[in-house]
Amino acid sequence: DAKTTQPNSMESNEEEPVHLPCNHSTISGTDYIHWYRQLPSQGPEYVIHGLTSNVNNRMASLAIAEDRKSSTLILHRATLRDAAVYYCILRDGGPNTGFQKLVFGTGTRLLVSP
């Protein structure tokens, strides 16, 4: 399974943008990049995913490097509620893929200060 590497922790101030990096140098052509986050005492929740092009949704933006070996989750204006552990995960989207377990790793703990 292709693996991802993320910093253990990052800090931000409220209302500032946050860029959470993820390295995935062994990504394959059919791997999609997924991001989940886990708020304190809750289960993980989906944030965003993409393949090659940058993606935006109401929660965040995903910027994918041209060579796809890295990506960045962007929170445009951090709030206290965004303090969570963020997981970057690869998922094979090939046409014949069956079940795949999502390997969550330890993620990046984002601390947001008022």
Added chain:
Amino acid sequence: NAGVTQTPKFQVLKTGQSMTLQCAQDMNHNSMYWYRQDPGMGLRLIYYSASEGTTDKGEVPNGYNVSRLNKREFSLRLESAAPSQTSVYFCASRRLAGGSTGELFFGEGSRLTVL
């Protein structure tokens, strides 16, 4: 929308006792999963059910059994609890087991302590 519901939310067991964690989803999803999360660690897959009627082992299945009772419900049983099974357990569901899209939906977790 209830989503994924887990019961109980908290449980304390003595070594050797048995118990069942219940999980139900109301999103008509085909695949369901049980993960465990130990302090400071990521989630590890215990068992999964790609579709109704099938179950398979994940990364850490020893000491657990599962039952996919119907499309909605997927239970996790500890036959003889051990302190090493102290953890937070998360149930999740997804519309389909395979493919690139389709997010996982998680329950709020069940915190189990084995003394």
